Amino acid sequence: MTSAGTAGARTDQTAAITAAVWSALGTVRDPELDRPLTDLGFVASSTVDPGGEAVVELCLPTYFCAPNFAFLMVADSYDAVSVVPGVTRAVVKLKDHFAADVINKGVAARAGFVGSFGDEAADELDGLRADFLRKAVLAGTDRVCRSVVSGGVARERLADLTLADAPPTPDRERLRERRRELGLPGGDADPLVLDPGTGEAVTADELHRHLGLARLTRVSQDANSGVCRGMLRARYPEATDNPDTEETP
Numbered sequence: 001m002t003s004a005g006t007a008g009a010r011t012d013q014t015a016a017i018t019a020a021v022w023s024a025l026g027t028v029r030d031p032e033l034d035r036p037l038t039d040l041g042f043v044a045s046s047t048v049d050p051g052g053e054a055v056v057e058l059c060l061p062t063y064f065c066a067p068n069f070a071f072l073m074v075a076d077s078y079d080a081v082s083v084v085p086g087v088t089r090a091v092v093k094l095k096d097h098f099a100a101d102v103i104n105k106g107v108a109a110r111a112g113f114v115g116s117f118g119d120e121a122a123d124e125l126d127g128l129r130a131d132f133l134r135k136a137v138l139a140g141t142d143r144v145c146r147s148v149v150s151g152g153v154a155r156e157r158l159a160d161l162t163l164a165d166a167p168p169t170p171d172r173e174r175l176r177e178r179r180r181e182l183g184l185p186g187g188d189a190d191p192l193v194l195d196p197g198t199g200e201a202v203t204a205d206e207l208h209r210h211l212g213l214a215r216l217t218r219v220s221q222d223a224n225s226g227v228c229r230g231m232l233r234a235r236y237p238e239a240t241d242n243p244d245t246e247e248t249p
Helices: 003-025 067-082 100-108 112-120 126-150 155-160 170-181 204-235
Strands: 043-048 053-058 089-094
Touching: 003 043, 003 053, 003 067, 053 067, 067 089, 067 100, 067 112, 067 126, 089 100, 100 112, 126 155, 126 170, 126 204, 155 204
Parallel strands: 053 089
Antiparallel strands: 043 053
């Protein structure tokens, strides 16, 4: 192969790795909003050099976004990018945030949240992550149940249905995935409506209250998502035309 051909192959390889890094970042979610960082517009930049070093910059809607949320997103991004084939080194940096230096250094050192923040941190973030996953299950339950009811199924029958009875939509698969991340039943034969805290099926007597909580959780999640998108656009107007900042249906 000629030198020009070799250079072209390397360029193609770098482009492929760059695309794979972006896809990997698409698997990382804001823990509160349960949306990919790429959809929310939180990825300010993502580059890969010919040597395979991937450098990612993240931005958040405000300077004072909660540091525990920010830490989760930076750490999860680092983990996702680090395992992309062809990436020789991952560098993930949070910018324009009051705790950016602490978070960036802690993630780079793999120090964990407590190791990064010391006495300011009560504990690691596994419990927080689980809490938000439970909220994601509730919000997802509302989305899927609404589609079932709109298809003609009586609301009071939802307690008798399984996941397989719901339309095979992205919302259903997203709900299934979140349940499995929590260690909850997520097979076709498992209940459509279950308690995300216990994993038990919700009974007919409990259904009305549970669905009300699910709807409230979904409305709150959607509202917070809209607020964050608006604040991000106001903070970084140059990113307004980025299609990845538009709402995901």
